[in-house]
Amino acid sequence: MIEMKDVSFCYAQSDTESLCGVNLSIADGECILLCGKSGCGKTTMTRLINGMIPDFYDGELKGEVLVNGINPISSPLHEISDMVGTVFQNPRTQFYTMNTTSEIAFGCENRGMEPDAIRKRVTQAAEDLGIQGLLDRNIFQLSGGEKQKIAFASIYAVNPEVYVLDEPSSNLDCFAIRELRSILELLKAQGRTVILAEHRTWYLEELVDRAVYMEQGKIVREYSMQELKRFTMEERIETGIRPVSLSDYPLSEKKSVKSDKYLSVQDLRFAYKKETALQIPDAKFQAGNITAIIGKNGAGKSTFVSALSGIFKKQKGTVCMDGKRQNPKERVAVSYMVMQEVNHQLFTDSVEEEIVLGTQGLSADRLEHILEQMDIADLKERHPMTLSGGQKQRVAIAAAVFCGKKILIFDEPTSGLDFSHMMQTVILLQKLKSPDTYIFVITHDYEFILSACDEVVQIEMGCIKEKYSLNIKSLKKLRDFYQIN
Numbered sequence: 001m002i003e004m005k006d007v008s009f010c011y012a013q014s015d016t017e018s019l020c021g022v023n024l025s026i027a028d029g030e031c032i033l034l035c036g037k038s039g040c041g042k043t044t045m046t047r048l049i050n051g052m053i054p055d056f057y058d059g060e061l062k063g064e065v066l067v068n069g070i071n072p073i074s075s076p077l078h079e080i081s082d083m084v085g086t087v088f089q090n091p092r093t094q095f096y097t098m099n100t101t102s103e104i105a106f107g108c109e110n111r112g113m114e115p116d117a118i119r120k121r122v123t124q125a126a127e128d129l130g131i132q133g134l135l136d137r138n139i140f141q142l143s144g145g146e147k148q149k150i151a152f153a154s155i156y157a158v159n160p161e162v163y164v165l166d167e168p169s170s171n172l173d174c175f176a177i178r179e180l181r182s183i184l185e186l187l188k189a190q191g192r193t194v195i196l197a198e199h200r201t202w203y204l205e206e207l208v209d210r211a212v213y214m215e216q217g218k219i220v221r222e223y224s225m226q227e228l229k230r231f232t233m234e235e236r237i238e239t240g241i242r243p244v245s246l247s248d249y250p251l252s253e254k255k256s257v258k259s260d261k262y263l264s265v266q267d268l269r270f271a272y273k274k275e276t277a278l279q280i281p282d283a284k285f286q287a288g289n290i291t292a293i294i295g296k297n298g299a300g301k302s303t304f305v306s307a308l309s310g311i312f313k314k315q316k317g318t319v320c321m322d323g324k325r326q327n328p329k330e331r332v333a334v335s336y337m338v339m340q341e342v343n344h345q346l347f348t349d350s351v352e353e354e355i356v357l358g359t360q361g362l363s364a365d366r367l368e369h370i371l372e373q374m375d376i377a378d379l380k381e382r383h384p385m386t387l388s389g390g391q392k393q394r395v396a397i398a399a400a401v402f403c404g405k406k407i408l409i410f411d412e413p414t415s416g417l418d419f420s421h422m423m424q425t426v427i428l429l430q431k432l433k434s435p436d437t438y439i440f441v442i443t444h445d446y447e448f449i450l451s452a453c454d455e456v457v458q459i460e461m462g463c464i465k466e467k468y469s470l471n472i473k474s475l476k477k478l479r480d481f482y483q484i485n
Contacts, residue, residue: 002026002049002162002193007063008217009044009053013386018044020217022063026195028161031188031207033225034197036214037240037418038390042197043089044217046164048072049195051080067162082111085155089167089416090343091147100137100150107158125157129183144171144412145297152183162193169200170415173297173444174482177203199390199418201228201244213239240418243447246484251475252426252451257288259435261322263308263407268317270307278303278462280317287322288435292453292470293442294481300462301442305409308440309335321406321438335407338396343385346392352380355399367402373428374398375421390416394425401428408432411442419447426452446482 007022019041026032034042047053048065051072065073072080088094097103104125108118126132131149134142139150148171155163169177181203187194188207198204201211204225211223229244236243243249268280278300285291293301307315310331319326321334348354356367371377374394379387384395393416400408410429414422422445429452432439443449449456449470456478458466468474 001028001066001068002195003064003066004045004048005064005066007048007065008061009048010060011386012058012060013383014059018059018217019048022217022219024212024219026193028193029188029191030209031184031194032196033201033204033208033211034195034214035199035201035211035228035239035241036220038199038394038416038421039388040214040240041217042214043166043388045214046086046166046195046197049162050084050086050164051075051077052086081107081160082158083160084162084164085158085160086164087148087152087155087166087168089170091144091151091171093343094151094154095139095147098139100139100142101135103139103150104135104153104157107154111158121157121159125153128186129153129156130179143298145173145176148172149176149179152180156183160192162195163187164195164197166197167199167416168196169198169203171297171412173295174446176297177444178483181207199240199242199416201225201242202246205229205244211241213241236419237423238420240420242419242422246446246482249447249450251470251472254290254452254454255430255433257433257435259287261287261435262320263287263322263438264320265308266318268307268315268319270303270312270315276462278307278315280304280464283457283464283467285438285440287438288433289454290429290433290439290441290452292449292456293440293459294444294449294456294478295459295465299459301459302411303462304459305337305411305440305442309337309407309409311337322436331407334405335409336400336403336405337409337411338393338400338413339411342392342396346384346395349383350381351376351384351387351395354384354395355402357399359403370398370401374401374424388416390418390421393417394421397425397428401432406437408437408439409442410440412444413441414443414445414448422448423451446478446484449478 004022004024007019008017009019010017034045047057055077068083095103096106104122105118108121126135131153134146168180184207208225211228213220213223225244228241262284264284265280266282270278295301306312310328313328346354348357371380376394397413413425453470455469457464
C-alpha cells in the first residue's frame with residue numbers, strides 16, 4: 001500500500017509548489033497511470049515514492065508519504081530501494097558500470113548476494129525480458145531504447161515490490177514499446193505495484209487500473225482508460241493526454257512551401273571501427289519539407305542525420321546543399337541538432353541563457369515570443385537542470401528555433417512531451433519551414449509524424465529502405481510499419 005496524505009512540496013530553487021495538497025492511495029498490485037501536462041507534478045510524485053526527495057532534491061515538504069508503512073522521506077535510501085525500483089526517463093542517469101551484464105548484476109551485488117544467486121538473477125532477468133542478445137555489451141554503444149531495457153533489467157533483477165517508471169516509452173520504438181507492455185503484463189501477473197508517469201497511452205489501454213490526472217501539482221480527477229479513449233482532440237490539447245488508440249488518429253494538412261533548393265547525397269558511407277554503419281547510394285531532400293526519419297532502435301537513424309550535418313570527419317561520399325558541394329566542416333556551421341538525451345546540451349545557469357547561447361544579434365522580442373510559444377516564459381530564470389524532462393525538451397527546441405540555422409535536426413523532439421506541447425512543437429516546426437531550410441526529425445512518435453511531417457524516410461541497417469511523401473495514398477505504408485490495423 002502506498003499512501004500520500006495532504007502532501008505539498010516546493011523545490012529549493014522554485015517559488016511555486018510542485019505538489020499541493022495531494023491525497024492518493026495505491027493498493028498492492030495496482031497499475032496506476034500519472035498523467036497530465038509536462039510540469040504538472042508527475043515526476044515529483046515518483047521522487048517522493050522512491051525516496052529521491054529529499055536525498056537528491058532539496059525543498060520544503062508538508063504532509064505524509066508511506067510505502068508499505070515506511071516513510072521514504074525519513075528512511076535510509078537503501079531500505080526504500082529494496083521495496084521500490086525506479087526506471088528513469090533518461091536511463092544513463094542510473095548506470096554504474098560500462099558492461100550490460102555487470103549493470104544488471106550491480107543491484108544484487110550491492111545487496112551482498114552470493115555470486116551464484118546473482119548469476120541466476122541476471123540470467124532470469126535476461127530471459128524474462130527477452131534481452132539475451134544485449135548481454136556482455138558496452139552500454140555506451142547501445143541505442144537509447146536498448147539502454148532503457150538494460151536499466152529496466154537492472155531493477156527487475158533486484159525483484160522489488162513496487163516499480164516506478166518515469167516516461168518508460170520515451171526512448172523506445174513502437175516494437176520495443178510492445179515489448180515493454182509485455183513486461184508490464186508480467187509484473188502485473190506477479191502482483192507487483194506499478195506506477196507510470198507517462199504521456200503515451202496507446203500501449204496501456206487494458207493494463208492500467210486507473211489514470212490519475214494532475215494539473216499544477218494537484219490531483220484533479222481520476223479516469224478509466226475507456227474514458228480517456230473517448231477524449232476529443234480539444235480535450236487532449238486541454239489536458240495534454242495522448243490518444244489511447246492510434247488507429248483513428250487523423251493525417252493533418254500541412255503548410256506547403258515551394259522551393260527549388262535541395263540537399264543531396266551520393267555514396268554517403270560511415271563505419272564504426274571498420275564496421276559499416278551507414279551506406280546511402282543516393283538521396284535527395286527538398287528544402288521547405290519536414291522529413292521524418294523512422295526505423296527500429298539501432299537502425300542507423302542518428303548516424304544518418306549526424307553524417308548529413310557533418311559531425312563525422314571520416315565519413316565518405318558527397319553532400320551538396322543548394323547545388324554546392326559542402327565538406328563536413330561547412331555543414332556543421334549551418335546545422336543545429338536537438339539531441340535525444342537533452343541533458344547533454346544544457347550548459348548554462350538559466351533557461352533564457354540556454355536559448356540564446358552561441359547566437360549573435362539578440363532580439364529580446366523574438367526571444368520572448370519563442371518562450372511564450374513553448375510555454376516556458378515563466379521558467380526563463382530557472383536552472384535548466386531543475387526542470388522536468390518535458391520542460392527540458394521544450395527549452396532545447398526553443399534554442400533550435402532561435403538559432404536560425406539552415407539544417408535543423410531534431411532527435412526525438414517530442415520525447416517526454418504531452419499532447420498539448422507536442423502540438424505546440426508541430427506549430428513551431430511548421431513556422432520554421434522555408435524555401436532555404438531543411439528540417440529532419442528522428443522520431444518514433446506516430447501522432448507527431450501525422451501532425452507535422454511532409455515525407456518519411458525509413459532507415460534499416462544503415463540504408464534507406466523507403467522514402468515517400470506522406471499523404472492519404474502512402475499512409476498505409478506508415479501504418480504497416482507501426483502495425484496499426
